[in-house]
Amino acid sequence: GSLEAPGIDSAGPLCAEAFVSNAEFARKSLGAVTHDLFPLLFKASYLLEQGEVIHDLVENWPLFDFNMGKLLGATLDYEEDLSHRTCSVCLESCLTGLRDYVLNQSSPYMKKLKVVDLTGIKDVEVQFCKCKKTMGRWARTQLLSKLCSDLLVYLQQAQCSPGTFEVSINVLIDLFVTERNYELVVQALLKKCSCPLKICCVAFRSDNLTLQKFFYIIKLTDPSLLRKLEIVHNVHLEMEHLEMLFNCIHFPLLMSLTLTVSKYAFPQILYFKEGRGIVDFHLSPLKTPLKMLDVSNCSLNHADMAFLANSFHANHLEALDLSGHDIPELYPSTFFKLLSHCSSVLRSLTLEDCNIQDIHVNMLILGLSPCQKLQEFKFIGNPLSSQALKHLFTFLCELQMLKNVEFPVPRDCYPIGITYPIDDASVCRFDHQKYERVAEELNLILLQANRDDVKASTPLFGSYDAAVQETNNELGAYLIKSFKETLEKFTSSFNKIN
């Protein structure tokens, strides 16, 4: 028979919210709540940021799975999508609740939980919650690792019932590892076998890690589960390392690869850093096709591009970012070959700072014409005139799936003689009134073609990167350090010459 808590029936969100808004009452009454009401109560508590109630709900979770994306996403009885709310209070309560789920020996419920999926949480720039504190991907990685380690210590010390050791829960998570949380994550991964909470890494982002540490931890994560790999900023991967990585380690599920130096993270140091040479491109050992590839600012050479255009990945790429490469100069024909190979599936194309000029626009249109699934096209930072942009926009109207366009400030809005890539100090020094006029004309082109579904904008400083935002201090400090070291090396070699 199903018990129902006082004051709550199978009715919707309002009752659930009323129930959880009195934390003390809700916590006391949880034992009488039917299993199928847990998801609704969880969402209501999340909405109202009732940390204690969230903790207790997770601690007593009566179902087989706990999927954050599904629980917080739009549901039939709860339209609001909370999956992009990374509220610190709520997430911390969830994770500590999970730890206590393992430890709790007096829960009235059978311990059925097998899978916890944290990958549905989305980190966004602006979010609204009472505590105004977010817990990003890096902090979630940190906290889960810490809880796993704590749990082991506790289980070794305390007298636990045999049941505790039978609990085994796979926790799916997108890990984000930097130098600062590396040790903690390694410890948690090393002891995975004996820990009831098993970290299953489905996406891995590393930043500010030495190559040695990167190789060590990537092996520990169980690469056979990995779908997405991001190696950014300060991990100095060279050609042979990449080849070694894909030769030594098997990634049967890998679909998305990012190898990048983000231009907008630290523009002032970028040009210095890029002098480090060619990050070559050796994906040949990968046996599954990549759907997403971001190699922005990686200094791919002609051979890299030829390899990519001829590889079987080319036919599967749904998202491609080649920003920071002088495409017309370096590999005009191989790029278009690549584009033609992925044209039937390509959904997102990013070509920022690629030195695309007016004389290249017709070629570009020709190359983009078969890309009928394209939803997003970003090309800020290219030296294109208003006239060329209008020409391009007239064509873009024909791409039926197109939703989002990021276009550059026209070259003729800048003072004569401006050089590309435009440095940070000059990027805002354009004729704003003229830009507004051109932007209006471009929008009119869209409107007249009945394409008011297309959003066109000019984000001068690039798109928001939640991961960079979260680790800004650490990376900033690291970059200043490496900048200083490079300067010192330069000075000492300069002194030797003299």
Ligand SMILES: [Zn+2]
């Ligand atoms: Zn909050």
